[in-house]
């Protein structure tokens with residue numbers, strides 16, 4: 716589902732954010748992405764979302780080589796990638812339902828199908844009873860679940876998360892991680908960038924570790940730092 720082949724990303728001539736990174740994540744695989752601040756985690760996620768392009772090497776997502784993808788095809792690729800952020804980026808002047816419906820409305824889905832799919836997503840994250848509420852009325856963990864429902868409402872085959880539990884206590888963080896694990900069980904590929912080493916070790920999943928732009932563990936499923944696959 717995601718393949719990096721010798722990927723290097725330089726933002727300017729003397730600064731290399733990623734160096735010759737190689738890895739492959741299969742369909743339905745769940746992996747963590749970790750490393751110190753500035754190690755290159757966000758850069759790696761941005762390459763998958765085509766927010767940045769590699770300086771060298773190849774990025775392949777869903778069988779498609781992204782390097783020279785024409786700009787007009789970028790929205791099509793992004794529809795296949797659900798993204799969850801730490802601050803979940805919800806709109807507080809809209810209801811929970813309206814927040815989750817947004818990606819479907821952009822795609823021109825009919826109102827009837829929007830209702831059905833939003834409720835299916837709310838059901839998956841356990842918030843079916845909260846659709847009419849304003850996100851401000853929800854707890855931090857519930858708000859993050861709304862963000863996840865929005866990321867999966869159009870059933871993307873790939874889910875990326877950037878520090879999705881950054882503001883949550885350990886119990887709520889574990890709940891969110893279990894939710895991601897459920898998506899991977901039904902075939903969604905999930906890549907989660909996180910600093911939370913305790914939580915990562917509790918999950919016992921493959922872990923890609925970046926250090927100053929080098930992938931130092933987890934590049935192949937059986938390499939150091941990888942467990943459980």
Ligand SMILES: Nc1ncnc2c1ncn2[C@@H]1O[C@H](COP(=O)(O)OP(=O)(O)OP(=O)(O)O)[C@@H](O)[C@H]1O
Nearest residue numbers: 726727731732750751752753754755756757758759
């Ligand atoms: N748009 C940019 N222009 C120039 N340099 C950048 C840009 N984005 C990131 N960098 C640099 O690339 C390196 C990797 O940054 P990146 O944001 O990928 O790290 P990170 O591991 O996500 O860090 P954090 O955990 O702090 O978010 C850093 O040295 C950063 O300063």
